[in-house]
Amino acid sequence: MPRPEEGGGRGAGGREDAQAQGQHQDPPVAPVQPSLGPSRDEPRVFGLDKFNGDNYAVWSFKMENIFDHYDLLEVMEGTENRPENDPEKSPWVRKCAQGYLLLGQALGSSQIRHISHFQREPAKGPKAWAALKGVHAPATAAVAVVLERQMAALRIDEGEPVEEGV
DSSP states (O other): OOOGGGTOTTTTTHHHHHHHTTOOOOOOOOOOOOOOSSOTTOOEETTEEOBSSSOHHHHHHHHHHHHHHTTOHHHHHTSSOOOTTOOTTOHHHHHHHHHHHHHHHTBOHHHHTTTGGGTTSTTHHHHHHHHHHHHHSOOOHHHHHHHHHHHHHOOOOTTOOHHHHO
């Protein structure tokens, strides 16, 4: 009896057997996986690079446009507050969850740590957006002026190590 690796039987040689009997078989095709958005290897979502800590001003501008497109900007910015006596599954809570979802999908792995602890909160979207802004937004001009004046006022005695003066 011939072994399958020699082409006999229905094992590896089954295709040849089917062709010999006049049957047609298509070549094997890898199954097509449905696309569920960007893969792990794809660093883009919504046409923008996932945020990994660089260029916050440009990335946040693009995210604000996305939030605005989905009518979430006021909730995410905190200008639309939760109504009093609001039920747990209210439209406001759903908007917060949608904003959090969009935000999470637009973040690289290094940034998830800044927002993941808000996951179970009703106001998770606005809190996460504010947390990222607090970490990455540059200081305002007024704060920069104050810091510059404080730095200019620092004095170090001659011969003193810089570390002690700071």
